[in-house]
Amino acid sequence: MQDSLFIQEELNKNKSYKVLARKYRPKSFNELIGQDILVRTLTNAIKMNRFPHAILLTGIRGTGKTTTARIITKIMNCQSIDLQNESLSPCERCDSCVSIASSQHTDILEMDAASHTSVNDVRVIIENAYYAPVSSRFRAYIIDEVHMLSTSAFNALLKTLEEPPQHLIFIFATTEIQKIPLTILSRCQRFDLRRVSTEVLKSHYLNILKQENISIENEAIDLIVKAADGSVRDGLSILDQAIALSHGTIKGELIRDMLCINNKVQIIELFMYLIAGDVEELLNLVANLYNSGGDPVMIANQLLELVYEISKFKTLGDANYITGFSQSQLEKIQLLQISFLARSWQMLLKGLEEVKTSIMPLQALEMVLIRLCYLNASITPEEILSKLENSKLDDDKPSESKPAPVQDTGPSPKVNDVDNLLTILYEKNELDLYYMLHNEVAIVEFEEGMMKINPLNYSPHGLVNMLKKKLKETTKIEWHIELVKDKALTVGLQNKQQQKEKKKLLPAMIW
Numbered sequence: 001m002q003d004s005l006f007i008q009e010e011l012n013k014n015k016s017y018k019v020l021a022r023k024y025r026p027k028s029f030n031e032l033i034g035q036d037i038l039v040r041t042l043t044n045a046i047k048m049n050r051f052p053h054a055i056l057l058t059g060i061r062g063t064g065k066t067t068t069a070r071i072i073t074k075i076m077n078c079q080s081i082d083l084q085n086e087s088l089s090p091c092e093r094c095d096s097c098v099s100i101a102s103s104q105h106t107d108i109l110e111m112d113a114a115s116h117t118s119v120n121d122v123r124v125i126i127e128n129a130y131y132a133p134v135s136s137r138f139r140a141y142i143i144d145e146v147h148m149l150s151t152s153a154f155n156a157l158l159k160t161l162e163e164p165p166q167h168l169i170f171i172f173a174t175t176e177i178q179k180i181p182l183t184i185l186s187r188c189q190r191f192d193l194r195r196v197s198t199e200v201l202k203s204h205y206l207n208i209l210k211q212e213n214i215s216i217e218n219e220a221i222d223l224i225v226k227a228a229d230g231s232v233r234d235g236l237s238i239l240d241q242a243i244a245l246s247h248g249t250i251k252g253e254l255i256r257d258m259l260c261i262n263n264k265v266q267i268i269e270l271f272m273y274l275i276a277g278d279v280e281e282l283l284n285l286v287a288n289l290y291n292s293g294g295d296p297v298m299i300a301n302q303l304l305e306l307v308y309e310i311s312k313f314k315t316l317g318d319a320n321y322i323t324g325f326s327q328s329q330l331e332k333i334q335l336l337q338i339s340f341l342a343r344s345w346q347m348l349l350k351g352l353e354e355v356k357t358s359i360m361p362l363q364a365l366e367m368v369l370i371r372l373c374y375l376n377a378s379i380t381p382e383e384i385l386s387k388l389e390n391s392k393l394d395d396d397k398p399s400e401s402k403p404a405p406v407q408d409t410g411p412s413p414k415v416n417d418v419d420n421l422l423t424i425l426y427e428k429n430e431l432d433l434y435y436m437l438h439n440e441v442a443i444v445e446f447e448e449g450m451m452k453i454n455p456l457n458y459s460p461h462g463l464v465n466m467l468k469k470k471l472k473e474t475t476k477i478e479w480h481i482e483l484v485k486d487k488a489l490t491v492g493l494q495n496k497q498q499q500k501e502k503k504k505l506l507p508a509m510i511w
């Protein structure tokens with residue numbers, strides 16, 4: 001991270017500063033947060049003297065695998081542990097506890113498999129494994145990132161795992177369980193450390209900040225918890241940096257800058273341009289975000305998150321699922337269809353991978369967003385027609401997703417030309433009809449009450465009658481509509497091209 005040098009300097013200035021993850025590292029099961037099931041199982045196994053000789057701790061980084069391993073070795077060797085106690089807490093005072101805490105216990109060996117992958121490294125361990133422990137009940141080997149061991153190293157371990165000496169405990173930790181050979185897996189008892197939930201993380205961090213006497217804005221703590229994504233340690237290291245960089249209260253703005261998170265308001269704005277099909281404004285905003293340090297992957301991620309929030313809001317109807325929208329924006333997203341949101345989600349998810357792997361992430365992001373803008377264009381005319389046919393039914397019953405068409409009591413507006421008609425349709429929220437005339441047909445001839453159209457891709461059955469009916473409803477005049485096939489195809493296409501240049505894309509909200 002670009003600020004790391006600076007932070008290191010800040011930390012050096014204050015030599016007594018100990019990173020939070022170390023300062024608040026849990027010393028007993030009681031202090032291990034968010035892993036209740038694991039703690040219960042391990043506690044019972046120890047109490048019943050059924051602790052396995054080899055256990056495998058798995059889970060994402062920063063959930064407490066090595067911490068758990070150390071707590072286990074402490075409990076197993078503590079000279080004054082009370083096994084009758086409901087919760088098992090090492091005393092922290094006996095010789096064993098003290099030397100384990102300072103990593104100086106002769107019988108406890110911690111090894112990082114990432115830097116000791118060879119069969120020779122494992123052989124040294126195995127040779128020592130058979131000697132009785134020098135100063136404690138158990139000899140324990142904690143092997144971190146065990147998936148990094150070579151195949152021959154794993155093979156060398158097998159025999160010892162199969163018939164371990166009574167005094168020996170292996171504790172393996174890994175983030176990538178799928179890389180562990182089955183022969184090893186079957187000889188270990190596996191324990192999964194879970195991602196720590198948002199609520200538990202938040203209260204844990206707030207508790208630490210309270211002890212540190214540091215205040216934090218609510219937005220800032222929420223952003224940190226979100227970025228931590230279930231990893232206690234990840235969140236704490238963000239907090240370390242934030243403390244080094246802030247003077248007084250830790251502000252949301254600082255965390256946004258640190259994590260390259262764009263302001264949610266801007267992401268919402270981006271999404272509104274997306275659903276309005278406003279490619280130009282959309283790309284302008286993306287450029288702005290990029291120039292002010294926004295990361296294309298992060299932008300795609302945040303859009304995904306937003307689509308998820310809106311979908312949850314739309315399906316469950318609880319406004320708590322969305323934040324940061326203005327009233328008018330809320331009204332617009334009310335109109336969105338779940339099918340549109342589902343498709344946006346799929347395209348964004350696929351797009352996110354493209355952005356991540358592209359050597360030109362910004363351009364990749366722009367392409368994804370342009371595709372999304374044109375999402376509505378992939379609707380077939382048959383779908384539109386069926387929507388038009390059904391819309392009469394929709395009008396009769398109250399509908400949450402589509403507002404009733406504006407009741408026009410005044411004199412009917414004049415319909416002089418195509419643009420005029422399209423504007424009227426748009427304003428009256430007749431978006432299906434707008435889309436049909438705008439994207440699916442070339443208008444070859446036009447005057448008020450008369451239109452000659454050339455369907456560009458298909459000629460849906462009943463198109464003319466449906467258009468007549470809907471246009472009459474909207475403009476209050478009779479329409480004569482004629483389908484022309486071959487004649488003036490070029491004129492129509494030019495016409496369509498001109499229309500496209502003049503008009504923005506259809507708002508995606510009707511889908």
Ligand SMILES: [Zn+2]
Pocket residue numbers: 077078079080081090091092093094095096097098
């Ligand atoms: Zn002790």
